[in-house]
Amino acid sequence: MDKHKVNQLFEEFCEAERLAKEAKRRYLAAKAELETNSLKASLSSKKLFVKLRGKLREVEFISSVEGDSLKWNVLNRETGSKYQVWSWDVLDENGNRVSSLK
Numbered sequence: 133m134d135k136h137k138v139n140q141l142f143e144e145f146c147e148a149e150r151l152a153k154e155a156k157r158r159y160l161a162a163k164a165e166l167e168t169n170s171l172k173a174s175l176s177s178k179k180l181f182v183k184l185r186g187k188l189r190e191v192e193f194i195s196s197v198e199g200d201s202l203k204w205n206v207l208n209r210e211t212g213s214k215y216q217v218w219s220w221d222v223l224d225e226n227g228n229r230v231s232s233l234k
Contacts, residue, residue: 184208
Protein backbone atom coordinates (compact mmCIF):
# COMPACT_ATOMS: atom_id res chain seq x y z
CA MET A 133 0.00 0.00 0.00
CA ASP A 134 1.42 3.37 -0.94
CA LYS A 135 1.59 6.55 1.14
CA HIS A 136 -1.21 8.25 -0.84
CA LYS A 137 -3.62 5.40 -0.10
CA VAL A 138 -2.73 5.46 3.63
CA ASN A 139 -3.32 9.24 3.77
CA GLN A 140 -6.66 8.82 1.99
CA LEU A 141 -7.76 6.12 4.47
CA PHE A 142 -6.70 8.33 7.38
CA GLU A 143 -8.77 11.23 6.01
CA GLU A 144 -11.77 8.91 5.62
CA PHE A 145 -11.27 7.72 9.19
CA CYS A 146 -11.12 11.30 10.51
CA GLU A 147 -14.32 12.22 8.64
CA ALA A 148 -16.10 9.12 9.95
CA GLU A 149 -15.00 9.98 13.49
CA ARG A 150 -16.28 13.56 13.11
CA LEU A 151 -19.63 12.29 11.79
CA ALA A 152 -19.90 9.81 14.67
CA LYS A 153 -19.27 12.57 17.23
CA GLU A 154 -21.91 14.76 15.61
CA ALA A 155 -24.40 11.87 15.54
CA LYS A 156 -23.73 11.20 19.24
CA ARG A 157 -24.26 14.88 20.08
CA ARG A 158 -27.57 14.93 18.17
CA TYR A 159 -28.64 11.67 19.83
CA LEU A 160 -27.92 13.01 23.33
CA ALA A 161 -29.75 16.26 22.56
CA ALA A 162 -32.80 14.36 21.28
CA LYS A 163 -32.74 12.04 24.29
CA ALA A 164 -32.54 15.01 26.68
CA GLU A 165 -35.41 16.75 24.87
CA LEU A 166 -37.57 13.62 25.07
CA GLU A 167 -36.80 13.24 28.77
CA THR A 168 -37.47 16.92 29.39
CA ASN A 169 -40.86 16.73 27.68
CA SER A 170 -41.77 13.61 29.65
CA LEU A 171 -40.66 15.15 32.94
CA LYS A 172 -42.46 18.42 32.20
CA ALA A 173 -45.68 16.50 31.58
CA SER A 174 -45.38 14.47 34.78
CA LEU A 175 -44.21 17.38 36.97
CA SER A 176 -46.46 20.15 35.64
CA SER A 177 -49.23 19.52 38.17
CA LYS A 178 -46.89 19.20 41.18
CA LYS A 179 -45.51 21.89 43.43
CA LEU A 180 -41.73 21.46 43.50
CA PHE A 181 -39.29 22.71 46.11
CA VAL A 182 -35.51 22.92 46.47
CA LYS A 183 -33.49 24.06 49.45
CA LEU A 184 -31.71 27.19 48.23
CA ARG A 185 -29.58 29.32 50.53
CA GLY A 186 -30.88 27.45 53.55
CA LYS A 187 -34.59 27.92 52.76
CA LEU A 188 -37.10 25.75 50.96
CA ARG A 189 -38.02 27.56 47.73
CA GLU A 190 -40.74 26.73 45.22
CA VAL A 191 -39.24 26.00 41.81
CA GLU A 192 -40.43 25.08 38.35
CA PHE A 193 -38.81 22.32 36.32
CA ILE A 194 -37.30 23.70 33.10
CA SER A 195 -35.23 20.85 31.66
CA SER A 196 -32.71 18.13 32.25
CA VAL A 197 -29.12 19.13 31.72
CA GLU A 198 -28.10 17.86 28.29
CA GLY A 199 -26.06 14.70 28.64
CA ASP A 200 -26.82 14.30 32.35
CA SER A 201 -30.38 13.38 33.29
CA LEU A 202 -29.48 13.49 37.00
CA LYS A 203 -29.09 17.29 36.88
CA TRP A 204 -32.10 19.51 36.32
CA ASN A 205 -32.47 23.15 35.41
CA VAL A 206 -35.09 24.76 37.63
CA LEU A 207 -36.56 28.23 37.94
CA ASN A 208 -37.03 29.84 41.36
CA ARG A 209 -40.65 31.03 41.16
CA GLU A 210 -40.05 33.77 43.75
CA THR A 211 -37.01 35.43 42.18
CA GLY A 212 -37.02 34.21 38.59
CA SER A 213 -33.45 32.92 39.00
CA LYS A 214 -32.42 29.72 37.26
CA TYR A 215 -30.45 27.02 39.03
CA GLN A 216 -28.88 23.68 38.19
CA VAL A 217 -29.69 21.10 40.87
CA TRP A 218 -29.42 17.36 41.36
CA SER A 219 -32.74 15.66 40.61
CA TRP A 220 -32.80 14.04 44.05
CA ASP A 221 -32.71 17.49 45.70
CA VAL A 222 -36.12 18.38 44.24
CA LEU A 223 -38.95 17.75 46.69
CA ASP A 224 -42.74 17.72 46.43
CA GLU A 225 -45.03 19.56 48.87
CA ASN A 226 -44.87 16.57 51.26
CA GLY A 227 -41.07 16.59 51.39
CA ASN A 228 -40.69 13.48 49.19
CA ARG A 229 -37.96 13.31 46.58
CA VAL A 230 -39.58 13.86 43.20
CA SER A 231 -37.01 11.71 41.39
CA SER A 232 -38.17 8.66 43.39
CA LEU A 233 -41.85 9.30 42.58
CA LYS A 234 -41.49 8.78 38.81
